[in-house]
Every structure is written in C-alpha cells, then in structure tokens.
Amino acid sequence: MKKVVATAKTIDDAVQKALQELAVPRDKVSVRVLEEPSKGLFGLIGTRDAKVEVEYNIDPVEQGLAFLKEVLKNMNVNARVESRHAEDGILFDIQGDNLGIIIGRRGQTLDSLQYLVNVVANRHVDKHVRITLDAENYRLRRKETLEHLAERTAQKALHTKREIRLEPMSAAERKIIHAFLQKRPDVVTYSEGEEPHRYIVIAPKEA
Incomplete structure (x- = not known):
C-alpha cells in the first residue's frame, strides 16, 4: 500500500494533489479526511487548509500482469496472457507460438520469471x-x-532392493514426486543435499 498526505484549500484540491503524486486514477484510491478546511475569523485570520490521506489500493494481480507483459515485450515475444483463478492462487497462462524461450531448459526460465512476477x-x-x-x-x-519417472524409479528400487537418487530438482518438482509416491505403502521418499542441488531419494520401505 502507498499513502500520501496532502493539503490544499479544499478537500477536492487536496485529493487531486495526492493523485498527481501517486500517479494513479481516482478509482484506485481510498480517501480519509484528516482535517476539514476552515476560513477562520472574518475569513482571514486562522485559515486552515484541508488535509487528506489518500491510500493507493494496489492490486497485486494487476501489478504482476503488467510486469509480465512488459518483460515479454522486451524479449520480443509475441504472446498474450490470460489470468484466472487456480487452486492455490492465480494462474498467468502465456499463450502464443514458439514459447520455448519462455519455458527454458526443464522450465528454468519459466520458474525464474514466475519468481520475479x-x-x-x-x-x-x-x-x-x-x-x-x-x-x-x-x-x-x-x-x-x-x-512417470517416479513410478519407474519406485519399481526399480523395489526390484533392486536399493535406494535410488534422482537428479537435482526444484522444490516444486520434488513436491510432485513426494505427493505421487506418498500413496504407495512399499516405498519411501525423502530429500537430501543443499539447494540448488537438492534431490529426492526413493527407497524400498522396510517391513
């Protein structure tokens, strides 16, 4: 949130002054009048200006979407972005042709861009x-x-009766494998190593 306190002869003038400083439209802010204007004695002595507190009600989704579109533009990527609600928040679905540059190797570019957004x-x-x-x-x-990788590796671990280490993955990808194999009673999974080289170990569950 951003707040600005402004003073002027009238409340409207004070609000406009704050809006100019914030560089936002009127419908994006809330206004609280701190002091009403007064003319004082004979309209001259003790004159008091209006004082208002104007708060910019920032929409994080709008902020993130605007940033993403600017990045895509600077990358010369011709794409559109659809925003919609997902189970765990908001999804920005980037749509277009040849978006490999946005995805990157194993989604690394997409993950980095997601972090920045x-x-x-x-x-x-x-x-x-x-x-x-x-x-x-x-x-x-x-x-x-x-x-599919988790399923194959679990079967191999059971067949060889040995634990198997997967290659390093992001926390989000490790979570997918942990969740998928959690329902199996015959194997266990755990993570080892330090970021960004942390990896999953899949092992037969001891009877």
Missing part, C-alpha cells in the same frame, strides 16, 4: 498472492513426466 506483485501488499506461470501447458506435461 511474484516479487513485483507482492512488494507493496500485506496479503501475499501466489501467482503461477504456465506456457504451452508445460506445467501439466512436466507433472505427468515426473509422475
């Missing part, structure tokens, strides 16, 4: 909003790939 969106708000970025349905495709 969340930082920008939430820097001036008290209540954090979680924003997820997706492009070309990458998140779902990657989730399916990780679940």
